[in-house]
Amino acid sequence: MFGRLLTNIYQKLPTIGVLSQGYINPMINQTRSVSGALKGIRWDPMPIHKVLRCRFPRPKETKRVKQGFKARMSTLHGRKIIMRRILNGKSILTH
Structure with a gap:
């Protein structure tokens, strides 16, 4: 509008x-x-500088999967880590 x-x-x-x-x-x-002066110049639709990056998995996602709740609960030492965090009074137990 x-x-x-x-x-x-x-x-x-x-x-x-x-x-x-x-x-x-x-x-x-x-x-x-x-x-009018620029009509003779051919403009390339694609940029010359191309940077290809792999954007997945992001670092936080990798950390969450590696140190997440299911990963901690699947092993004995992971359960000990969760129990230690509970006893210390942490509100966030895992990533």
């Missing part, structure tokens, strides 16, 4: 004479000449 309002206002400004006097965009003639 707001965008449509702006386009309507911008379309009616030339009839008022504001755009012709250069009040809105005083650089309008320079931008047209620059865009």
Whole structure:
């Protein structure tokens, strides 16, 4: 709604004479000449610099799976760790 309002206002400004006097965009003639000069240049749609990263598993997810509740409860020493944290009064037992 707001965008449509702006386009309507911008379309009616030339009839008022504001755009012709250069009040809105005083650089309008320079931008047209620059865009005309750049027509001969071929722009590549794909960027040259490509960085591929493996984004999964994230470090926190790996830590959660490795030191999570199910992993702790599956072994004897894991259950000892959980019991020690309970006795120390920790509210968060595992990741």
